[in-house]
Amino acid sequence: MPPITVMEAEARRLNALASSSAVLFPRISHFLAQELERATVVADNSDLRGVVRMGSQVRYCDEKTGEVRDVVLVYPHEADITLKRVSVLTPVGAALIGLSIGQAIEFQTPGHNKRSLTVLGVSN
Template sequence: MNMTRSAETRPQIHMIEAEADALSSLALQVEDRLPQVSALLIRETARARMHSAETLPPGVVSMGASVEFVDESTGASRTVQLVYPQQADISAGRISILTPVGAGLIGLREGQSILWPDRDGKERRLVILKVTSPDKQD
């Protein structure tokens, strides 16, 4: 599984500083249990451009946001909400930040895509179609 893709091949990401701190702490807590996802999340938070909640650019995936994306390998479009592990419920469309796709989506903007490993280690291109921030949801 090629999890060491260089930062230059991944799009610039943006994060809310307080969320990045919480996600780094969470990643360290699960390092023994989920070493690959932990490493991915730590790497993503380390390379992100930081913002306050008020200055985060529009259309950026943050915690609690609803994200519509397409998996180019299958053409399937999905809409999920990115949540902390205790709120995850795949049947309700809430995916944990501690999954490869969750860690891959955080910080991306509408229109960006990323190659990201799935649970089987195959790389898939995910293209962000629409992001609805948590404060704009019903």
Template sequence: MLSRITQAMRRLSPCDLPEMKVAPPITLTDIEHRRLNVLAMAGSGHDATASDRMYWELDRARIVPEAELAAGTVRMGSIVSYRTDGGVVGNITLVYPDQADSSGRTSILSPLGTALIGVSVGDSIPWSSEDGRPVTLTVTSVSGP
């Protein structure tokens, strides 16, 4: 596994993915960290870029036991509200790829899902809008799972 992460890191730098230029620290539970590693390694149903983004986040995450995860931290199943620096408000539920749909259930392997995992209320994330403009997403609330 480490060799695959190392290979991904050699191919990928924060400059390659705008949403990772100045990313806030993230925290994951040990269980979710393992599950997301397996998901990224599986490679079925997603492309290499999605795996690379996930590996980047997993590599920089602080790992804690489930009982030590702070309230307000985005994890699988969380309902996340955010706003952009342009005033756009969004709400998603972070789910595994097979549970994603058009009603706001967003896959962890989507660029937005991967960027949000492990951040906390108040954290801001550099992002690219649909038309390519740089924006900043700020997490305003996290509830569940």
């Protein structure tokens, strides 16, 4: 797994989200919690240019299909797939948090398939 970086306030909020969602979404909340456990947590005033954060616009490539997508990573209540606003409580969203440009991550889909994404660009 690639190293990931998350700001302190986001880490707190995302940990609370993972805990509160464990009953309704056990698999994805567990994946998000695991990602946060392995993350390097930095001060909120850190310069994280090129790192996927909440609210980031992210361009990534699905390594299986070769498809390039542009999405905004958001909290669940802001999600709207028609506006390309992807919740952090989805497999793609949880996989993207904390990644830097050029990093790839492999994760499991709800259908138990392996999927791999590579971050091509990030703007905050």
